[in-house]
Amino acid sequence: MSKLPNQLTIIQALSGLQQRKFTSVELTRAYLKRIAQVDKKIKAFITITADYALKQAQKADNIYQKNPEKIKAYPLLGIPVSVKDLFSTKGILTTAGSNILKNYTPSYDATVIKRLKDAGAVILGKTNLDAFAHGSSTEASDFFTTLNPWDQTRLPGGSSGGSAASVSADETIFSVGTETAGSIRQPAAWCGIVGLKPTYGRVSRYGVIAMASSTDSPGPMCKTTKDASYVLQVLAGRDKYDSTTSHQPVPDYLTSLNKSIKGLKIGYAPEYFSENVQNEVKEAVQAALKTLEELGAEIKEVSLFDPKYAVAVYTILQRAEVSSNLARYDGIRFGHSVLWDKNYAAKNIWEVFEKTRAEGFGEEAKKRIMLGTYVLSAGYYDQYYLKAQKVRTLIIKDFERAFGDIDLIVGPTSPSVALPVGAREKNPMFGEMEDILVEPSTIAGLPGINIPCGFYDNLPIGMQIFGPQFSEGKILQVAHAYEQETKWHKRKPKL
Amino acid sequence: MKLSKSQVLHITNLARIELTENEITRLQSLLSETLEYIDILNKLDLKNIVPTSQITGLENVWREDRIGETQTLTQNEVLSNAPQKENGYFKVPLVIAK
Numbered sequence: 001m002s003k004l005p006n007q008l009t010i011i012q013a014l015s016g017l018q019q020r021k022f023t024s025v026e027l028t029r030a031y032l033k034r035i036a037q038v039d040k041k042i043k044a045f046i047t048i049t050a051d052y053a054l055k056q057a058q059k060a061d062n063i064y065q066k067n068p069e070k071i072k073a074y075p076l077l078g079i080p081v082s083v084k085d086l087f088s089t090k091g092i093l094t095t096a097g098s099n100i101l102k103n104y105t106p107s108y109d110a111t112v113i114k115r116l117k118d119a120g121a122v123i124l125g126k127t128n129l130d131a132f133a134h135g136s137s138t139e140a141s142d143f144f145t146t147l148n149p150w151d152q153t154r155l156p157g158g159s160s161g162g163s164a165a166s167v168s169a170d171e172t173i174f175s176v177g178t179e180t181a182g183s184i185r186q187p188a189a190w191c192g193i194v195g196l197k198p199t200y201g202r203v204s205r206y207g208v209i210a211m212a213s214s215t216d217s218p219g220p221m222c223k224t225t226k227d228a229s230y231v232l233q234v235l236a237g238r239d240k241y242d243s244t245t246s247h248q249p250v251p252d253y254l255t256s257l258n259k260s261i262k263g264l265k266i267g268y269a270p271e272y273f274s275e276n277v278q279n280e281v282k283e284a285v286q287a288a289l290k291t292l293e294e295l296g297a298e299i300k301e302v303s304l305f306d307p308k309y310a311v312a313v314y315t316i317l318q319r320a321e322v323s324s325n326l327a328r329y330d331g332i333r334f335g336h337s338v339l340w341d342k343n344y345a346a347k348n349i350w351e352v353f354e355k356t357r358a359e360g361f362g363e364e365a366k367k368r369i370m371l372g373t374y375v376l377s378a379g380y381y382d383q384y385y386l387k388a389q390k391v392r393t394l395i396i397k398d399f400e401r402a403f404g405d406i407d408l409i410v411g412p413t414s415p416s417v418a419l420p421v422g423a424r425e426k427n428p429m430f431g432e433m434e435d436i437l438v439e440p441s442t443i444a445g446l447p448g449i450n451i452p453c454g455f456y457d458n459l460p461i462g463m464q465i466f467g468p469q470f471s472e473g474k475i476l477q478v479a480h481a482y483e484q485e486t487k488w489h490k491r492k493p494k495l
Numbered sequence: 496m497k498l499s500k501s502q503v504l505h506i507t508n509l510a511r512i513e514l515t516e517n518e519i520t521r522l523q524s525l526l527s528e529t530l531e532y533i534d535i536l537n538k539l540d541l542k543n544i545v546p547t548s549q550i551t552g553l554e555n556v557w558r559e560d561r562i563g564e565t566q567t568l569t570q571n572e573v574l575s576n577a578p579q580k581e582n583g584y585f586k587v588p589l590v591i592a593k
Contacts, residue, residue, distance in 0.1 A: 107572035201551045214549050243556035244549070312533045323510065330511075332585055334576035339588075342579070346588040354513040366512060370503070371526055373510040387536050389546030394539065396547060445550035469550075 007170050007492070010079055010227040017064060017078050018071065024057040024064070024078025028122050031080045035124070035171045038495045042147045042156075044166040046085050047093050048125035053080065056122040063120070074120030075234055081116060082172035084163045085126035086133055087218070088207040089113050092123075096209045097141040097159075098131040100329050100336045100360025110207020111239045112176055112218050119234045124172050127162030131362050132326065133178060133211045135159050136186055136431040137424050140364040145421060148190060149493040150459055154418040157187030158431075163221050164191035169495055174231060175221040180212045181314050181442045182414075182435030184219050188450040189413035189462025194479070194489070195221045196228045197438075199469045200445035201246040203232075204239035212321040213244075215314075215442050224489055225451065225480040229253040232472060248470055256473045261481045262296030264474065265406040266465075269304040272411035272437050281412045284454030284461040288482060289410060295481050300406055305398040309391055310440035311432045316375050316388035317443070323372025326365065331356030396444045403468045408478060412437055413450045413462035441466045451479045452488040460488075497527045 008016065008027075016022055032050050039045055060078030063070050071077055088094050088106035090113075095101045109117065116123070130140035138146040138161030146161045148154040149169040156165040160177030164187035167175050177184045179197040188195025196219045203218045210216065220231035236250045268289055273282050293299050330353050331337030337356045338344050346352050361369070375384035402409065414434060424431070432439070441448050441464075448466030455461060463482075465475050483489060503523050507514050514522065570583050579586040 104576055107568050107575055201553075240558060244551055244553065246551060247553070308535060309539065312536050315529060315533055327511075331578065332587055333573075337578040339578040339586075348589045348592065349587050350511065352588060353511040357511060358513040361512065363518075366514070366518070367522060367525055369510050369512065370506050370522055371529055373506050374498075374502075374526065377506070377509060384533065386546055387541065389548060390541045390544040391536055391539060392547040393544050394541075396550065 008173065009223050010076070010173055010230055013079055013173055014077070020064070024060040024122060025054060027078065028053050028057040028080050028124070031124055031172055038169055039171060041152055041495060042149050042165050042169055043144050044127050044146050044162040044169065044171060045082070045125045046095060046097070046128050046143060046162070049092055049123055052092070053122050053124050060120050060122065075230070076116065077120030078122060079120070080122045080124045080173050082124050082127050082163060082166040082175040083113065084129055084160050084175065084177045086129055086178055086209045087113050087176065088209065089123065089126065092126065094126065094209070096132050097129040097143065098360065098362065098365065099142040100357070102336065104335050106207070108207065111204035111241055112235055113207065115235055116176070127166050127175060129162055130159040130364070132209065132322070132365055133159040133180060133183055134322070134364045134368055134431070135424070136182060136434040137419070138162060138187075139421070139424050140362060142362045147421070148418045149495055150192065151418065154420050154459065155190065155423065157190035157414070157418065159183040160195075160221060161187045164188050164193055164195065167191070167193045167221050167223060168493060170492065174223070174227055176218060176231070176235070177221045178208055178216055178218045179442065180215045180217070180318060181432075182438040184221060185413050185438050185448060185450040185462070185464055186435055188221055190418035190460065192452045192460030192462070192488070192491070193221060193223060194225055194228045195219070195450045196232060196472070197442070197448050198232060198236065198472055199246070199447040201244050202447070202470070202472070203235045204242040204245050206239055206241035210325040212318040213325065214317065214321060215445070217442070225476055225483050226254070226257060228449070229257055229476045246470070251473050253473055253476055256477050257480045259477055260296060261292065261478050264297045264408065264478065265300055266292055266297045266478070267300050267302035267402065267406035267409045268411060269302050269409065271304050271306050276415050277412055278416045280456040281414070281416060281461050284456070285410065285412045285463050288453040288463050291485055292410070292478065292482060295485060297478070302402050302406060302409065304402055305395055305440065307436045307440050310395055310443050311436055313388045313391045313395065314439045314443055315432055316384050317392065319368045319372035320376050320385050321372070322368045323376065326369050329357060329360060336360040392443055395440055399440070399444050399446065399468070407474055408465055408467040408471065410463060410465050413464040417456050417459035417461055438464060445469060447472045447475060449475050449479050451483055453482070453486070454488065455491070498523050498530070
């Protein structure tokens, strides 16, 4: 191998495993060694499941060695993966990055986890995130902040910051994250990796600790577009445990990958290249559009609804849904509770709720619950929540109109490159402003990808490509064509 | 639009979270700032617009009303994270006052 084992992609690793160049145990050991070396610098992991991973790797090796005819049934056989600590993993601590769950061990696997395990993947551990996925920097984790592998004075983005950092630092071959408004794409941009947010309903949310149920979307975070296609193939599809999953059949994402992009119509909106976007970011994305044109795509200007409306809509809807979803943390059935102290004399059950939640939730969770409760409360529902739902309709229709004569839209993923640690302190709308360019598509339930498209001051710049519902195939096709032409993904952080 | 302290206290009661005085003051201004930003929605004409509550287009997804073995957790599994339990029940303090 010319590459260190932990720098392989999924496709390369599968090839190496199948050709017996190395075993899954050797591969897993290489990743665990890398984690031991660098995670003290970037702190991507909350829990590292070394023994469990090696056991899974051994099981995979048994199949490679003794039952090679079964290999085809396991598309990710022996491939190490890191998992955002928002996915329930049976028997493995799952915290959602929050103190209120720091002692919680689920008794079941999320569907995403089940599919990864059924495919033979090896779970290395759980990665750090903003608590309950409330954030865009991973600073809102109740435990610690993850740092950007490219520059440890900077943030990895969020909320899937730990996942993005672990992939970028080669601590894992790939990861799975979730996005509600940029949480896959934005950290992917700041860490220089591929992050795919599928269409809402394409991948099951069962077992994902709920944040905003009408927008949460689990998705792959990988080193290349081919890897992302491969993982999406494993994760996508209807799930009987999640009735919001789509009944649409899952296409073959890999066969469309190498098709030429000649004739595809790609739009860009001036509203997404405003003065609030860093100049170097704009230039990199504009250069990328030129590259796509050279590859045969037709580039057209389109006009889109100003994204600032999407921020307001998202702020209301997300906080409303959060206030509802976080009501379950009541100290009775799981998680932190005043009742863990057997001598605690509660006057009544309300006191248990009020004190448990006061102790267990971080500031960001409390803020969001409070705002959500307010906008749903009697007398304010129409003024805020109902209004936001109506504007949501306008945003959806705006995209339908735009996609009437273009296939996909390209733009910057984030208004800037990775920001320094401490950026979020002063601004209550920090997360929303960082995610302004990706919120409109998430509200409309659209799929989108981030791929690296340049660097500024050795910090990655990300470009997003998004499209109508279920256009993942086309998005991956365009992303792949660009990636193969430019190879930004070959550059690695020095750790 | 500045939230009053009594409004904030009303919300903490609805949300069942006990806040310190400092937290209440802090949240008062943070929430007010956020509400101000949201006001831009008032610039839009929303006459005759139907609200969207979900974007899947799905309606009533049914399943058979039957319990399958793979769908259920055992009682022990369900109680495994509970702080207080007794005889297979979650144990809670007084709910209804005498």
